[in-house]
Amino acid sequence: MTGSVAEILRGLTPRGRLGFETPLGPRSWFRTGGPAEALFVPDDAEDLADVLSALPATVPVTMLGACSNVILRDGGVRGLVVRMAGGFSEILIEEDGLVAGASALDMIVAERAAQAGLEGLEFLAGIPGSIGGAVVMNAGAYESDIRTVLDWAEILTPDGAIRRLSNEALGFSYRHATLPAGGIVLRARLHARKGDPATIRAHIARIKTAREAAQPVRARTGGSTFRNPEGYKAWQLVDEAGCRGLRMGDAQVSEKHCNFLLNLGNATSSALEGLGEEVRRRVLEKSGISLQWEIKRLGEPAPALSPTGELA
Template sequence: MAFESVGQISVAGKLTANAPLAPLVWFKSGGTAQWLFEPKDTADLCAFLEQLAPDVPVMALGLGSNLIVRDGGVPGVVVRLGKAFARVEALDATTLNCGGGASGILVSSTARDHGIAGMEFLRSIPGTVGGFVRMNGGAYGREVKDILIDCDVVIRSGEIATLPLSELGYTYRHSDLVDGCIVVAARFCGEPGDPAAIQAEMDRISASREASQPLRSKTGGSTFKNPDGGKAWELVDKAGCRGLTLGGAQVSEKHTNFLINTGDATSTQIEALGEEVRRRVREQSGVSLEWEIKRVGLSAPAQTKDDE
């Protein structure tokens, strides 16, 4: 099946060709998705992937909070889980069943409402369950691996599987989930807690983030992984990169492990600034920072003299 034949697949949800992705990601930059699929439910997603030619690439998109979509766009199909996947419900006194499209704020708030402690850190992760299960998201001393029981994934062939924590191969900001599979649900387990105390901890986390991170800017969250025994932001700062700019992209003055779009930055500029920061840190400290932000899609075609 040719890529253009994707549109011939019958879906219950919404399938859009050449869909702009910039409005859907935090950086507000980048190109289009060749196809954007917003499934009605898990059955719709499974049926679509089953009919999709095996050579068509598939990528899941959550809130786009930790993502650079390159200016040349994303080939194949981008799957965005909407409201149907954003439900969170309590299974018992300490366990939540969460849809892959549910935000960290919704999960932590639902946990609070049911007196479940241990999930407050999710308040500070600006993404969805699907994203932070895939990357073992974490903050304030906790990670997804500390609370995950298992997750439901739809694999590229359209089959659905339930994977326990032990099969995810979690390490720092990494899992063994293969490309093309989509996390549609997960079960998290906490411990009994007092809703007032849980709210107080969530408030503390929220205030700490507000004070230290450029949350009101167009950003992509933490840019680089913390190296063993160190802090990425300290290395970036020591390399003299605080406030460094490239076109409309800037290293945040407030938190140097954040890149921001000051207005009209292209994804090319944002990624190039990140690479320049990596170069300067490597030159100054000998440490090669690893990207934490996921970079997807194709680079924009190089301009020729005739284009300028």
């Protein structure tokens, strides 16, 4: 690559918003992290394709959605960060399902389906985030997941082509989908069945109540930290390793649900990630099971920064 990312991008004239050294921390649910070297919020798929096709292959591209399940490292994210926003939030109701844009929030999709009397998408009300991220990680909760309801997803590939991939082609597995290299989810079709709107809304209300009772939903958190190992519950392994309430400065393992990390106010991303690694170490020592991160950790650690505070 010749020249910095900023030098390369300043020659482009996208219709969307393009900024440089843009703070990302305020966009993260943890409220931590460094800046994006370049942040692009495209107007639509064509705008996004135009910018991506103009980039040298050596420029890394990072996708951000609702930022609900990421740790954005303190050193920031190099290359181009793409944040899908309003131009990708459309929800089209159909007779037996709906088509939702990548930035449509899971909760809004569930509520729109309820309004239309479409049953089977209520579980989305229990998943923080947006549809694009939900497809990428086969998000699931309350006895259902994206694999169960997805008919197809439209994917933008680095060459600017849009491919419509079926459920089978996406190769879903636990918390994972197989996308083409560099592929970006643009929208997805989810099937549903006709139901009574009042009954569907009541189901969503029960999910919301159960989630608030069991999870620290009003805290600065990133959702489930570790994947459930086959045959085990991650939270139970964390609890049995004595990590409930464990702290590293203002980073804490939630006492309410110990598969959640919290920023109590002034935690750094380094502290949150360091605390997560300490939990992994203790679980491995206690149970012999190596927990795998479910939260995405993106970007570069800050030079000369280390997790602050003592374990307590």
